[in-house]
Amino acid sequence: MPPAPLINEQWIYCKRPDGPVGPQHYEHRTVAIEPTVAANEVLVEARYISVDPYMRIQQAARDTYDVPHPLGIVQRAGTVGQVRASGSERFRAGDWVLGYGGWQRFQRAHADELQKLDPEEAPVTTALGVLGMPGRTAWFGLMDAGRPKPGETLVVSGAAGAVGSLVAQFGRRAGCRVIGIAGGARKCRFLTETLELDGAVDYRAWPDAAALATELRRLAGGVDVYFDNVGGWITDAVIPLIKRRARIVICGAISEYQGGLDQPELGPRLLPHMLYQRATIQGILSRDFLHRMDEMKAIVAPWVQRGEIVFEETIIDGFRELPAALNSLFEGANLGKLLVRI
Amino acid sequence: MPPAPLINEQWIYCKRPDGPVGPQHYEHRTVAIEPTVAANEVLVEARYISVDPYMRIQQAARDTYDVPHPLGIVQRAGTVGQVRASGSERFRAGDWVLGYGGWQRFQRAHADELQKLDPEEAPVTTALGVLGMPGRTAWFGLMDAGRPKPGETLVVSGAAGAVGSLVAQFGRRAGCRVIGIAGGARKCRFLTETLELDGAVDYRAWPDAAALATELRRLAGGVDVYFDNVGGWITDAVIPLIKRRARIVICGAISEYQGGLDQPELGPRLLPHMLYQRATIQGILSRDFLHRMDEMKAIVAPWVQRGEIVFEETIIDGFRELPAALNSLFEGANLGKLLVRI
Numbered sequence: 001m002p003p004a005p006l007i008n009e010q011w012i013y014c015k016r017p018d019g020p021v022g023p024q025h026y027e028h029r030t031v032a033i034e035p036t037v038a039a040n041e042v043l044v045e046a047r048y049i050s051v052d053p054y055m056r057i058q059q060a061a062r063d064t065y066d067v068p069h070p071l072g073i074v075q076r077a078g079t080v081g082q083v084r085a086s087g088s089e090r091f092r093a094g095d096w097v098l099g100y101g102g103w104q105r106f107q108r109a110h111a112d113e114l115q116k117l118d119p120e121e122a123p124v125t126t127a128l129g130v131l132g133m134p135g136r137t138a139w140f141g142l143m144d145a146g147r148p149k150p151g152e153t154l155v156v157s158g159a160a161g162a163v164g165s166l167v168a169q170f171g172r173r174a175g176c177r178v179i180g181i182a183g184g185a186r187k188c189r190f191l192t193e194t195l196e197l198d199g200a201v202d203y204r205a206w207p208d209a210a211a212l213a214t215e216l217r218r219l220a221g222g223v224d225v226y227f228d229n230v231g232g233w234i235t236d237a238v239i240p241l242i243k244r245r246a247r248i249v250i251c252g253a254i255s256e257y258q259g260g261l262d263q264p265e266l267g268p269r270l271l272p273h274m275l276y277q278r279a280t281i282q283g284i285l286s287r288d289f290l291h292r293m294d295e296m297k298a299i300v301a302p303w304v305q306r307g308e309i310v311f312e313e314t315i316i317d318g319f320r321e322l323p324a325a326l327n328s329l330f331e332g333a334n335l336g337k338l339l340v341r342i
Numbered sequence: 343m344p345p346a347p348l349i350n351e352q353w354i355y356c357k358r359p360d361g362p363v364g365p366q367h368y369e370h371r372t373v374a375i376e377p378t379v380a381a382n383e384v385l386v387e388a389r390y391i392s393v394d395p396y397m398r399i400q401q402a403a404r405d406t407y408d409v410p411h412p413l414g415i416v417q418r419a420g421t422v423g424q425v426r427a428s429g430s431e432r433f434r435a436g437d438w439v440l441g442y443g444g445w446q447r448f449q450r451a452h453a454d455e456l457q458k459l460d461p462e463e464a465p466v467t468t469a470l471g472v473l474g475m476p477g478r479t480a481w482f483g484l485m486d487a488g489r490p491k492p493g494e495t496l497v498v499s500g501a502a503g504a505v506g507s508l509v510a511q512f513g514r515r516a517g518c519r520v521i522g523i524a525g526g527a528r529k530c531r532f533l534t535e536t537l538e539l540d541g542a543v544d545y546r547a548w549p550d551a552a553a554l555a556t557e558l559r560r561l562a563g564g565v566d567v568y569f570d571n572v573g574g575w576i577t578d579a580v581i582p583l584i585k586r587r588a589r590i591v592i593c594g595a596i597s598e599y600q601g602g603l604d605q606p607e608l609g610p611r612l613l614p615h616m617l618y619q620r621a622t623i624q625g626i627l628s629r630d631f632l633h634r635m636d637e638m639k640a641i642v643a644p645w646v647q648r649g650e651i652v653f654e655e656t657i658i659d660g661f662r663e664l665p666a667a668l669n670s671l672f673e674g675a676n677l678g679k680l681l682v683r684i
Contacts, residue, residue: 065618231613250616264610271573271612272603274592274625276407281623283616 005032006084011103011322013075016061016068019259020330023323025059026075026103033106037087042114044099044107049319049340050078050128051326052162053229056257064261065285074102075322078133080117080124081107091116098127103322105342122304129337130166130304130311131297133286137251138166139296140289142174145249145282146225150175153220155238158229159200160187160312162337163251167227168197169309179220181234183332190335194310203234209268212237222246230255232265239270246279258330312336347374348426353445353664355417358403358410361601362672365665367401368417368445375448379429384456386441386449391661391682392420392470393668394504395571398599406603407627416444417664420475422459422466423449433458440469445664447684464646471679472508472646472653473639475628479593480508481638482631484516487591487624488567492517495562497580500571501542502529502654504679505593509569510539511651521562523576525674532677536652545576551610554579564588572597574607581612588621600672654678 012027037043055077058069069076079101083091088111091097096117101107117124122131129135141163148154154171158164159180168191171178179199180191191200199219206212212234216223222243228235231253242248256265274281289296303309314334316325319342329338354369379385397419400411411418421443425433430453433439438459443449459466464473471477483505490496496513500506501522510533513520521541522533533542541561548554554576558565564585570577573595584590598607616623631638645651656676658667660683667682 063618064614065620228613231611235613250613253611253614253617256611256614260611261614264612264614266608267611268606269573269595269598269602269609270606271570271577271592271623271625272406272595272598272606274623275595275627276405276625278407278625278627278630280625281613281616283613283618283620283622285617285620288620 003035006035006106007031008033008104008106009319010074010105012072013059013069014071016071017059018262020327021056021059021258021323022327026323028320033108035085037085037108039087040111041087042083042091042097042109042111043085044079044081044097044101044109044114045084046079046081046101046105046107046342048080048125048128049103049322049342051322051329051338051340052077052133053252053254053257053329055326056330057261060261062262074104076100076102078128079107080127087111096124098132105319122301125313125337125339126304126311128339129162129313130309131301134162134337135166135300136289136293136296137284137286138163138170139300140292141249141251141284142167142170142225142227144289145284146227146247148174148176148225151177152224153177153179153222154225154227155179155181155216155220155223156227156229157181157234157238158252158254159197160190160335161229162334164227164229165195165310165312165336168195171225171227172197176225177220179216181216181230187332187335190312194312209233209236213240217241225249227251228253232256232260233267236267236270239273242273242277242279244277246277248279248281250281250283254330314338316340318342345377348377348448349373350375350446350448351661352416352447354414355401355411356413358413359401360403360604362669363398363401363600363665364669368665370662375450377427379427379450381429382453383429384425384433384439384451384453385427386421386423386439386443386451386456387426388421388423388443388447388449388684390422390467390470391445391664391684393664393671393680393682394419394475395594395596395599395671397668398672399603402603404604416446418442418444420470421449422469428453438466440474447661464643467655467679467681468646468653470681471504471655472651473643476504476679477508477642478631478635478638479626479628480505480512481642482634483591483593483626484509484512484567484569486631487626488569488589490516490518490567493519494566495519495521495564496567496569497521497523497558497562497565498569498571499523499576499580500594500596501539502532502677503571504676506569506571507537507652507654507678510537513567513569514539518567519562521558523558523572529674529677532654536654551575551578555582559583567591569593570595574598574602575609578609578612581615584615584619584621586619588619590621590623592623592625596672656680658682660684
């Protein structure tokens with residue numbers, strides 16, 4: 001008797017949002033799949049599904065760093081799961097794996113698309129966080145593009161988020177004074193008390209860029225490195241504070257993702273500051289450093305193993321919650337890496 | 343009998359402009375000076391006085407790359423003149439020299455502040471242009487910050503100006519396809535016929551950034567290197583056309599100098615493009631490359647001597663014309679380097 005079919009639940013991306021994203025842009029679908037595998041094929045059951053700000057960029061109507069995410073297919077996403085059936089001798093049922101299975105319960109993957117995780121080495125969820133894409137982005141974005149020097153002042157926006165909270169800690173280790181910007185008192189306490197940063201600014205406490213800039217100047221003085229995850233008016237406040245030969249790393253513009261990518265918002269012109277201070281701006285994407293993952297892990301994994309790095313996670317339970325979880329990123333609900341547990 | 347005193351004419355910068363600059367921001371003063379010199383002192387009579395866009399930056403009310411130009415002193419400027427009297431054995435009456443004498447007929451300088459020019463080697467005015475500050479800015483801005491590669495597309499704004507016209511030619515020599523942006527049909531003919539660029543766009547022929555971008559896309563395709571002298575809406579049109587790993591060199595923002603530096607104009611947010619294309623923006627100032635002047639001259643001076651570089655000059659006659667000449671830069675009146683001949 002053949003094994004009973006499995007029920008695969010999927011979130012199909014079916015409508016481009018032009019503002020906040022939510023369940024209305026997805027179709028929830030269930031399909032029966034056979035639990036058998038071909039040679040070199042692996043069937044993976046997702047345990048943790050990633051929700052990341054970049055997903056909303058890919059939902060812009062125009063090309064961004066890629067063509068827009070196609071409609072009518074499973075929402076793409078990084079996933080950590082367990083092997084249910086394996087046609088590859090490299091994987092056995094029960095193995096933990098990192099994949100790019102998207103928002104669905106079961107993924108069929110070629111063995112080459114999966115990476116085995118050792119739960120003894122580090123919690124498996126770190127493969128979606130500090131030892132995964134966000135960690136790589138933070139590490140190379142800061143180290144390669146930001147080039148921090150001891151004694152310099154690093155300002156990080158989105159500092160309580162998955163990437164920002166790591167950048168802030170990497171910056172402290174590089175000898176920088178680190179000031180974090182985040183939304184709300186709870187996140188700011190996290191920055192100063194848990195991450196032990198040199199200062200934190202709650203942008204929600206300030207009415208506009210000028211007021212925020214005044215507070216930042218009071219706390220930070222000038223800015224040598226600005227690691228920007230948010231863009232918009234927060235960045236408007238930081239850039240006029242840059243010092244000679246400052247490095248600005250554009251890692252994200254989360255404040256603009258809910259529609260501002262298709263119809264750019266207006267803001268004060270900032271490029272003359274680049275001239276005055278002979279500063280640089282560099283955009284970075286995690287994919288540019290994929291081939292250097294080992295280099296990052298060789299340094300950061302021991303810190304993780306020794307408990308020297310805080311890698312906060314916000315975990316939401318339930319496959320049904322995925323679209324709302326994605327939207328919550330833009331409402332600033334998460335501390336650290338946001339994951340949905342299945 | 344002591345020699346008769348000389349009459350020194352000066353333009354004293356006495357009022358900050360908040361829009362176009364002109365004679366109303368200067369006081370014309372005449373003072374008698376003794377034609378005698380102390381040891382190591384040199385008295386120089388100006389023959390050519392420079393007017394440059396950076397002067398208007400220094401007139402901003404706020405700090406820019408420096409504190410604002412002080413009021414009540416002679417307008418600072420580069421000058422080419424002839425020695426009238428010398429207390430230094432390094433200079434003799436009649437020698438041509440480059441100095442920073444400002445807007446006045448006579449300058450007293452320490453011999454160390456002057457650089458002797460050989461009129462046989464190159465026209466003396468080139469010390470204020472292709473072999474001087476604008477040449478250095480163009481050379482290092484393009485080569486160091488722009489890093490052009492053969493086969494790439496270079497777009498230059500302000501391409502008919504002192505710096506832009508050199509950048510365009512240096513870019514051609516580096517093997518780039520070069521598209522120049524300038525205002526008016528005459529300048530565009532200069533770009534395609536005299537400089538033999540691959541294309542020219544008259545920004546005045548297009549009503550807005552979107553229309554200009556369409557024309558630029560038609561001509562240039564994508565942009566690998568953008569050398570920006572103008573900022574504002576022209577830059578708004580170029581940045582969305584950048585290609586992967588583009589380099590944007592911010593050398594000036596001449597469209598913003600007539601007031602936009604104190605109260606920044608609003609424009610569409612451009613930083614997300616840096617992210618999508620993993621591009622860089624770098625601000626440069628000529629002073630950063632002062633110590634490398636010889637390096638530039640070793641390469642560019644032979645091109646000048648062999649007549650392989652076009653170094654257009656727009657010369658206005660008369661000391662009285664200096665303030666109006668400065669303003670004319672922002673009206674786009676000049677082709678190449680603007681000089682006032684005394």
